[in-house]
Amino acid sequence: MFKAAPPPVTNSPSPDTTLTVLGLETSCDETAAAVIRRTPDGVVTILSSTVLSQTADHAPYGGVVPEIAARAHVEAIDAIAARALADAGVTPADLTGIAATAGPGLVGGVMVGLSFGKAMALALDLPLVAVNHLEGHAVSARLTADIPYPFLLLLVSGGHCQLLEVAGIGACRRLGSTIDDAAGEAFDKIGGALGLPYPAGPALEKLAAGGDASRFVLPRALLGRPGCDFSFSGLKTAAARMAATATNDIDRRDLAAAVQGAIARQLAERTERAMSVYDGAHGGRDRRLVVAGGVAANGAVRGALQSLADRKGYSFHAPPLAYCTDNAAMIALAGAERLAAGISDPLDVVARPRWPLDEAAALSHPTHKAGRKGAKA
Ligand code: KG4
Ligand code: ZN
Numbered sequence: 001m002f003k004a005a006p007p008p009v010t011n012s013p014s015p016d017t018t019l020t021v022l023g024l025e026t027s028c029d030e031t032a033a034a035v036i037r038r039t040p041d042g043v044v045t046i047l048s049s050t051v052l053s054q055t056a057d058h059a060p061y062g063g064v065v066p067e068i069a070a071r072a073h074v075e076a077i078d079a080i081a082a083r084a085l086a087d088a089g090v091t092p093a094d095l096t097g098i099a100a101t102a103g104p105g106l107v108g109g110v111m112v113g114l115s116f117g118k119a120m121a122l123a124l125d126l127p128l129v130a131v132n133h134l135e136g137h138a139v140s141a142r143l144t145a146d147i148p149y150p151f152l153l154l155l156v157s158g159g160h161c162q163l164l165e166v167a168g169i170g171a172c173r174r175l176g177s178t179i180d181d182a183a184g185e186a187f188d189k190i191g192g193a194l195g196l197p198y199p200a201g202p203a204l205e206k207l208a209a210g211g212d213a214s215r216f217v218l219p220r221a222l223l224g225r226p227g228c229d230f231s232f233s234g235l236k237t238a239a240a241r242m243a244a245t246a247t248n249d250i251d252r253r254d255l256a257a258a259v260q261g262a263i264a265r266q267l268a269e270r271t272e273r274a275m276s277v278y279d280g281a282h283g284g285r286d287r288r289l290v291v292a293g294g295v296a297a298n299g300a301v302r303g304a305l306q307s308l309a310d311r312k313g314y315s316f317h318a319p320p321l322a323y324c325t326d327n328a329a330m331i332a333l334a335g336a337e338r339l340a341a342g343i344s345d346p347l348d349v350v351a352r353p354r355w356p357l358d359e360a361a362a363l364s365h366p367t368h369k370a371g372r373k374g375a376k377a
Helices: 055-061 066-088 107-124 133-143 183-193 201-208 233-245 249-282 299-312 329-340 359-364
Strands: 019-025 030-038 044-053 097-103 128-132 151-156 161-168 171-177 288-292 315-317
Touching: 019 066, 019 107, 019 133, 019 329, 030 066, 030 329, 044 066, 044 133, 044 329, 055 066, 066 107, 097 107, 097 133, 097 329, 107 128, 128 133, 128 329, 133 151, 133 288, 133 329, 151 249, 161 249, 171 249, 171 359, 183 201, 183 233, 183 249, 201 249, 201 299, 233 249, 249 299, 288 299, 299 315
Parallel strands: 019 097, 097 128, 151 288, 288 315
Antiparallel strands: 019 030, 030 044, 151 161, 161 171
């Protein structure tokens, strides 16, 4: 069938422009919009960041319901984008680009933000950047700190758990990935078994405070195994079984502490393995460890990674809590970095439910067989 070629992108900003980018994020259960400014020498200012969480809409179902999410994004995106512009004190005419998450995620929701972004780009004659949500997380620590490329990234969220060497925007090499569940999924499922509301990660962290982690012995997946992959399904099953018998508050608290400790330990242990690979590739230079994604908000996880980094001579960077979980400022920054590198996308770019950051590694070493459910990347 005849398909017209997309029009050439003619509206790219020149490399010496200060960019003012509107970011849009709708890949899961947060409708978010943000405006950031980036100078040609890379200084970033977050002018606004608005996040509308749908947690209450999904809570009765114990997880995110895609249809409810997509509908809620449709209802909210207009007002959230308008609020982000108003909070930033800019008008659409001040923008130099639009960045919208184009995947991976719940495709109905992704299409809402991406279509809205396309419409704005078309109406304002601005370049559009279709951003990989994971690339947003990858740059999130650069929103508030000057962290040069390259760095070693641990990306841990509700849908993803992977270790990446990030050499620059659009240049990620996957060193390891989960072979079953993501770390945030383990927090959410085990927390659910402990009777905590979804998403259970933050509540489990609160419950674990002051707990005695040594009272429950949990399986240590992949311990001593080569490679940098993760596995959380054994821990999830064992802990959910124990949760059924943990009826008093002390047992629940101690089990939560044991679970949190086991997840933090596995993350640090696999990151230590990735450091050897990273060091091999960089001759022991550029030792920077960055953590990103919702689970990076966890104090025990940050603590374990900080001590690993100290022991191995790495600097350690984690975004402020508000930029660990899903937000649109990170999408705007990924867009701005792409625009600064002369990259933008045609208006017929499609939404992608799956979109690995390192596509070559995902094709040559798939962590999931076709048809099997699991982490999104
Ligand atoms: O990055 P994010 O907002 O969304 C995804 O892209 O998945 O991550 C959400 C995940 C959820 O699984 C949530 O339970 C987890 O991050 N999370 C936490 C904490 N805060 C959020 N897990 C453990 N401790 C926390 N403090
Ligand atoms: Zn995310």
